[in-house]
Amino acid sequence: MFFSRLQRQQNVRQNKSLVVNLSSTTPITTIDLRYLSFSIDISVLAGGFWWEGSKGTQRGLGTERVAPLDLQQEKLDLLVKALGPAYVRVGGSEADKIHYFTSQPSHLARNSDILIITQNMWHQLHDFCQRNELALMFTMKYGLFERRQQGHWQASEVKALLEYSQAHRQNIDICELGNELNAYWAFHGLTSQPSARNLAKDYDTFIRCVRQYSPNSKIAGPGSAFWPRIGEAIKPLSNISASFLDYLEEPLDIVDWHYYPFQSSRSPVKTRAATIKNILSPSSLLDYERYSKQLENFRNQYQPSAQLWTGETGSAQCGGQAKLSDRFVSCFWWADQLGRGAKIGQKVMVRQSLIGGDYALINRQTLKPNPDYWISWLWGKLMGERVFDVQSNDPYVQIYCHSAKKEGKCTLLIINMSASPKILHCNGFGSKKKRFEITADSLTSKKIRINGLKPKFRNGKVKLSDFPKLSKLNLVSPYSINFWCFTV
Numbered sequence: 001m002f003f004s005r006l007q008r009q010q011n012v013r014q015n016k017s018l019v020v021n022l023s024s025t026t027p028i029t030t031i032d033l034r035y036l037s038f039s040i041d042i043s044v045l046a047g048g049f050w051w052e053g054s055k056g057t058q059r060g061l062g063t064e065r066v067a068p069l070d071l072q073q074e075k076l077d078l079l080v081k082a083l084g085p086a087y088v089r090v091g092g093s094e095a096d097k098i099h100y101f102t103s104q105p106s107h108l109a110r111n112s113d114i115l116i117i118t119q120n121m122w123h124q125l126h127d128f129c130q131r132n133e134l135a136l137m138f139t140m141k142y143g144l145f146e147r148r149q150q151g152h153w154q155a156s157e158v159k160a161l162l163e164y165s166q167a168h169r170q171n172i173d174i175c176e177l178g179n180e181l182n183a184y185w186a187f188h189g190l191t192s193q194p195s196a197r198n199l200a201k202d203y204d205t206f207i208r209c210v211r212q213y214s215p216n217s218k219i220a221g222p223g224s225a226f227w228p229r230i231g232e233a234i235k236p237l238s239n240i241s242a243s244f245l246d247y248l249e250e251p252l253d254i255v256d257w258h259y260y261p262f263q264s265s266r267s268p269v270k271t272r273a274a275t276i277k278n279i280l281s282p283s284s285l286l287d288y289e290r291y292s293k294q295l296e297n298f299r300n301q302y303q304p305s306a307q308l309w310t311g312e313t314g315s316a317q318c319g320g321q322a323k324l325s326d327r328f329v330s331c332f333w334w335a336d337q338l339g340r341g342a343k344i345g346q347k348v349m350v351r352q353s354l355i356g357g358d359y360a361l362i363n364r365q366t367l368k369p370n371p372d373y374w375i376s377w378l379w380g381k382l383m384g385e386r387v388f389d390v391q392s393n394d395p396y397v398q399i400y401c402h403s404a405k406k407e408g409k410c411t412l413l414i415i416n417m418s419a420s421p422k423i424l425h426c427n428g429f430g431s432k433k434k435r436f437e438i439t440a441d442s443l444t445s446k447k448i449r450i451n452g453l454k455p456k457f458r459n460g461k462v463k464l465s466d467f468p469k470l471s472k473l474n475l476v477s478p479y480s481i482n483f484w485c486f487t488v
Contacts, residue, residue, distance in 0.1 A: 016421065016422060016423060017422070017425070018392065018393065018394055018397060018422055018423070018424050018425070019393075019424075019427065020390050020391070020392065020399050020424060020425070021390070021391075021427045021428055022388060022390060022401060022410070022426075022427070023389075023428060024388070024389065025388065025488070027386035027387055027388055028343070028387055028388065029342070029343070030385050030386055031342045031346075031347055031385050031387065032307075032347045032348045032385070033085060034085050034086045034087050034348060035338075035342065035347065035348055035349060035385070036083070036086060036338065036380055037086040037087035037089065037137075037349065037350045037351065038083070038087075038088060038350060038351040038352075038353065038354040038361060038376075039091060039312060039350055039351065039352045039353050039354060040088060040089075040353065040354050040355065041091070041094075041352070041357075042090055042091060042095045042098055042115075042117070043061065043062075043066070043092055043093070043094045043115075044066060044069050044353070044355065044356040044364070045068065045069050045071075045090060045121065045125065046094070046098060046115050046116065046117045046121060047066055047067050048061070048065065048094045048098075048115045049061040049062050049063065049064065049094070050062045050064060050065070050066045050357070051064075051318065051319025051320070051356070051357045051358065052066065052319075052356070052358075052364065052365075054266060054319065055266065056266055057266055057318055059186075059187050059188060060093040060183075060186060060187035061093050062318075062319060066356075066364075068121065069356070069364075071124045071127070071128040072124065073367065075367045076362070077128075077132060078460055079362055079367065079369060079373070080128075080132045080134070081131075081132050082377055082380075082462060083361075083373075083376055083380055084132055084133035084134060085133040085135070086133070086134055086135075087173070087174070087348060088134040088135070088136060088137065088354065089137040089138075089139070089174075089311065089312065089350045090125065090136065090137070090138050090139065091137075091139030091176070091179050092179055093179055093180075093187055095140075095178070095179045096141055096143060096144060096178055096179055096188075097143070097144055098117055098141060099115070099117070100116075100157060100160070100161050101116070101117070101122070102116075122165075123170075126168075126170045135171070135173040136171060136172050136174070137173060137174035137175075137176070137220070137311075137350070138172050138174070138175060138176075139176050139223075140158045140161070140175055140178070140206065141157055141158065141178075142177050142179075142181060142202070144192060152198075152201065152202060152205070153205060153206070155205055155209040158206065158209055158210075159209055159213055162209070162210065162213035162217075163213055165214065166214060171216070171217075172214055173217065173218065174218045174219070174254065175217045175218070175219055175220070176219070176221055176223055176256070176311070178223070180223055180224065180225040180258055181194060181199055181222055181224070182222065182225060182232055182238045182239070182240050182241065183233075183238060185237055185238060186238075193237055193238070195240070196240035196243035196244040199222070199244050200243075200244050200246075200247035200248045201247075203221055203222070203244070203250070204248060204249050206219075207219050207250035207251075207252070211250075218253035218254060219252055219253050219254070220253065220254035220255075220256045220309065221244075221252050221254075221255070221256065222240075222244050222245070222255075222256075222257075223256050223257065223258055223312070224240070224244075224257050224258065225257075225258045225259075226258065226259045226291045227260075227271050227317075228260070228261050228262065228271050228272040228284070228287050229271040229272055230271050231291055231294070241257070241298055242298045242301075242302075245298050245299070246301075246302050248302070251303065251305060251306070253306055253307065254306055254307050254308075254311075255298070255299040255303050255306045255307070255308055255309070256310065256311030257291070257292075257295050257309075257310065257311060258311055258312040259287075259288055259291060259310060259312075259313050260313060260314055260315070260316055260317040261284055261287065261288060261315070261316075261333055261337075262274035262275075262278060262279065262284070262316040262317070262321065262333075263316055263317045263318065264317060264319060264320055264321040264325070265321065265322075266318040266319060267317050267318040274315060274316035274320075274324055274325065276324065276329055279315075279324070279333055280332060280417045280443075282395035282396060282398075284333070285333065285336050285337070285340065288337055289344055292310075292341070292346060293344070295308060296344075296345060307347040307348075308345055308346050308347060309347055309348040309349075309350070310337075310341055310346050310348070310349045310350060311348075312352050313337065313349065313350065313351060313352060314351065314352035314353065314357075314359035315330045315333060315372075316358075316359060319357040319358055319359065320357050320358030321358060323444060324444070325358040326358050326359070326360070326370045326371070326446065327370075327371060327443070327444045327445060327446060328371045328442070328443055328445045328446075328448050329443040330359075330370075330371060331371050331372055331374075331448070331481055332415060332417050332481065334351075334372045334375055335379075335413060335415050335481045336398050337349070338375075338379055338383075338413075339398065339415070340398075340400070342400070342402065343387055343389075343400060351372075361373040361376060369455075371440070371445075371446070374448055374450065375438065377462070378436055378438070378483055379413075381464055382404060382405065382411045382436070382483045382485060383404075383405075383411055383413065383483075384402050384403035384404050384410075385402070385403065386402060386403035387400075387401070387402055388401040388402065388403075389401075394418075394422070396416065396418040397415065397417070397418070397424075397476070398414075398417070399414050399415075400412070400413040401413070401429075404485060408487065408488050409433070409485060409486060409487055409488060410429060410430070410485075410486050411483055411484065411486070412426065412482075412484040412486070413481075413482070414484065415482075416476045416477065416478060416479065417479070418479070419478045419479060420478055421475060421476065421477055422475075424475075424476050426484070426486075429486040429488070430486045430487050431486060431487045432472045432484060432485070432486055433485045433486060434464075434470075434484075434485040435451075435473075435482060435483070435485070436464070436483040436484075436485075437450070437470060437477060437481075437482050438450055438480060438481040438482070439452075439477055439479070439480045440479075443479065450467045451467040451469070452468060453466070453467050453468060455467075
């Protein structure tokens, strides 16, 4: 009944039969082995302000303080290891005001709002990464300062952290400076917004510091925030990515950006609200590609040797949308953005977040996987690093193709966002070997099924062979996400 109502809302004529051709086995691009990666927000790690229980926002943060995350939970290790290898980004809004170890000014020591990442937290983070095949991407503190009063950014705290990490043989694989520096006006006030020229000067100082004190680390930037429909938002205040890259003198290893296709009900500004209708609208998926192309053009012009990364993404800004971001319907945008991002040249996709918030892969309180976790798990098991060019002539059926994890095979990702079943004729792919189909009882279900079976860990493991074999038909079910595996 629910599906039929949504079908009427779409108000389009659906083709029931589709053809997809693999005309060339030469890949159009490749992705990083750790393409599907994720973040742990520094607010969750260190016990800052976060989204669960928050009805609104305070300067880009939730209104409720949470306890620091315990990284020594065996169940968390089990869930994370099943997704690896990956990058884990530790960043977020409070990365710009956190204090490392005991470096907070003495006159602020009794302030309950002060956030500190302790030495113990830092060591546990590195141990967590080593146990779970994670490479660390860390957002260094840019700070909240008035340039007219305090002058240029100083690298002393970053230098001390890098020296400490080097002394303890702790790898920081990727360093970035500040969180969404083009959105400081929204998070920290108009007078805190750095200009593109001044930001580039500070970033040059940062790059030279990292090159000296952690020479094996790569450097990413600027991590600019893009909003659906309006991109970098306010000109000239926040529309600074191109100018920043132009002014920058030192080379970057990674040009990265942040993007959320929807906004939650907590968000004070909504350019595209997180609703079922919007999530399942093909037009909602197009902004990601448009802004990615913008960044690619900037990269090609100013930093041609750098990779392109989506450094932070989730279903909806400000913690995700309750009862949508943690439900089956969220799987559709996530599967599409994984496929679309790989096809258009993004080398890594960092999901916000691994744990914590409505948009988490793992529920922070229960340590149970949300539906998007299982999309991520299947992607990691079935989608390889080489990307092939395939097309769909139905906007409600998105199709992507990668090499499989094993040589001599390829995998199709087929996303049916309509209430109609589809017949898909595949030409040039070889023989179909296996199908994995993700469905649910409703779009707002908390539980999904893979080939009709609810996924779960048995004896600490979950395997592809746990799921019943489907017949090798060409049928794509309504509202389903499918991985079809072929021998070549």
